Amino acid sequence: MTAGIDLGHPQAQAIQSDQDVVRVRQLIRTVAVAARLSLVDQTKLVTAASELARNTLIYGGGGEAEVTTVDNGLRRGVRIVFADDGPGIVDLGLALTDGYTTGGGLGLGLSGARRLVDEFDIVTGAGQGTRITVTKWSR
Amino acid sequence: MALNAEESGRLAGLLSEHAERVTQRWTEIATGSLRGRLSQAELRRQVQELHRSMVEAGRNGVFDLESESAGELRAVLAELSRGRARQGFTATETAVSVYAVKDVLLELMEADGGDASLRDYVAFSSLVDQMGLFTFESFVRTREGLIADQAEQLLELSTPVVKIWEGVVAVPLVGTLDSARAQVVMERLLQTLVDTGSPYAIIDITGVPAVDTQVAQHILKTVVAARLMGADCIISGIRPQIAQTIVALGIEFGDIATKASLADALRHVLRLSGAANARRPPRRES
Amino acid sequence: MERVPVLKIGDILLVSIQLDMSDQTAIQLQDDLAERIVATGCHGVIIDITALDIVDSFVGRMLSTIASISKVLDAETVVVGMRPAVAITLVELGLSLNGIRTALNVERGMELIAATRPDDQGYDVDDEADDETTATT
Known part of the structure; x- marks a missing residue:
């Protein structure tokens, strides 16, 4: 009974274009419905995925999203990993601040996405690419 | 904890050689603790299934409850615990059905009496302990699931959202508001606004004894x-203590309309939505 | 690329977003709408998002921009039909959609536009009436 074991095979979606961001949203929606997340939780997760996928495309220069259904013994959840080999984030603290943006957006992508999920983990550094793992658990 | 290949072979041998006697005695011992609340046939079927999966796991070499080859046994144990938890048996009553196999093994091995069989018995016994703990865990998990389901049903019951006028819905909140309940209220209120096409909502907290920062949020x-x-939402029925808490916590209610009572709130809404609505009685839904 | 249709109903442009828009489609809609406002001289824009199951910061920004652009072009924008789950998510995301007027459904949206532009009701526009209109907007 290890915490958060993977169930089923992870599904991957490349993020190379605008249209791929739409595909990521649709894939996450399907997986979230299958994992029986509540409607509000589905919406939060898909919105977070949309923000992060766009970041991967715009700032990371494209990458991949990988989604898995997980189970921690009590609750089911959906875990998504966004990975790119882009320039990485130099000042993580600043990037996670509300309203901070380098891409001309509203600056809510990263900080907003973090508020929409239950677990948020980011591994990045200058020139090292970015790898963000988010998890949403069923209530 | 795991049995080595030889030990598990001997366990499987012992269990399958005396299959009939083992299941017979096992059922008998387990029956005692269940005080007739489970039919003999049902118990016998469960014991036979446990017996079969133990023999199978034992024949697969190293007997480790956490290994892949014991998957079937884990499933049987989990199924047993789930069933018992739902039927209202206690954790002890459930675990004893598993521990009973120890007595059976002791009876079988006592005849031998040698040092070797004593060592075997100690090993088997600790394996059965592990099975018992696993049963206990699954039992608790099922019970937690049941409690969570009931709590959710209770939430649904305790948060009515009612349409009180054409274009106005109200939620009278009664009792302690925790974060989970506040969330349910929020979702149901918003959904009712859509379903009834009402542009006004009144949240009445007369019956709420206290709020904390989270609930206010x-x-x-x-x-x-x-x-x-x-x-638009109007909050009514804020008690003096709650008003003090809100101010003390530094929560900004900003430009949200607050009214002393539900009646005041309704009057306020009717004034906002225009005199026409106030004069016209609520339209009956057909 | 797919395009979101813009319908003209009386003095109002109705945009009903029925698909999961890519960012490009959203930008295209912004451009189309500005052109149609000028071409038709409409004074109201209703954006129906009943079918949208999410609104992220990009779409949120698009809605704000449309509202600002139409304001400049003398048209009132109302966003209608936002789903509860979407609204809850937007609050959590921290997006306030400042400057956007909202209504529960298309009907309420039309009422809202009519209420904010009472001067547009009469059609016999003489010089004096015209002066009043400019004064109130």
Whole structure:
């Protein structure tokens, strides 16, 4: 009974274009419905995925999203990993601040996405690419 | 904890050689603790299944409850615990059905009496202990699941959202508001606004004894979410202590309308939505 | 690329977003709408998002921009039909959609536009009436 074991095979979606961001949203929606997340939780997760996928495309220069259904013994959840080999984030603290943006957006992508999920983990550094793992658990 | 290949072979041998006697005695011993609340046939079927999966796991070499080859046994144990938890048996009554196999093994091995069989018995016994603990864990998990389901049903019951006038819905909140309940209220209120096409909502907290920061935040978020959807919220029935808490916690209610009572709130809404609505009685839904 | 249709109903442009828009489609809609406002001289824009199951910061920004652009072009924008789950998510995301007027459904949206532009009701526009209109907007 290890915490958060993977169930089923992870599904991957490349993020190379605008249209791929739409595909990521649709894939996450399907997986979230299958994992029986509540409607509000589905919406939060898909919105977070949309923000992060766009970041991967715009700032990371494209990458991949990988989604898995997980189970921690009590609750089911959906875990998504966004990975790119882009320039990485130099000042993580600043990037996670509300309203901070380098891409001309509203600056809510990263900080907003973090508020929409239950677990948020980011591994990045200058020139090292970015790898963000988010998890949403069923209530 | 795991049995080595030889030990598990001997265990499987012992269990399958005396299969009939083992299941017979096992059922008998387990029956004692269940006080006739489970039919003999049902118990016998469960014991036979446990017996079969133990023999199978033992024949697969190293007997480790956490290994892949014991998957079947784990499933049987989990199924047993789930069933018992739902039927209202206690954790002890459930675990004893598993521990009973120890007595059976002891009876079988006593005849031998040698040092070797004593060592075997100690090993088997610790394996059965592990099975018992696993049963206990699955039992607790099932019970937690049941409690969570019931809590959810209770939530649904305790948060009515009612339409009190054409274009006005109200939620009278009664009792302690925790974060989970506040969230349910929020979702149901917003959904009712859509379903009834009502642009006004009154959240009445007369029956709420206290609020903390989290609950106040939830109410605030509801109001903001309703605004995003094109509806206005009015909060009524704020008690003096709650007003003090809100100020002490430094929560900004900003430009949210607050009224002393539900009646005041309704009057306020009717004034806002124009005199026409006030004069016209609520339209009956056909 | 797919395009979101813009319908003209009386003095109002109705945009009903029925698909999961890519960012490009959203930008295209912004451009189309500005052109149609000028071409038709409409004074109201209703954006129906009943079918949208999410609104992220990009779409949120698009809605704000449309509202600002139409304001400049003398048209009132109302966003209608936001789903509860979407509204809850937007609050959590921290997006306030400042400057956007909202209504529960298309009907309420039309009422809202009519209420904010009472001067547009009469059609016999003489010089004096015209002066009043400019004064109130």
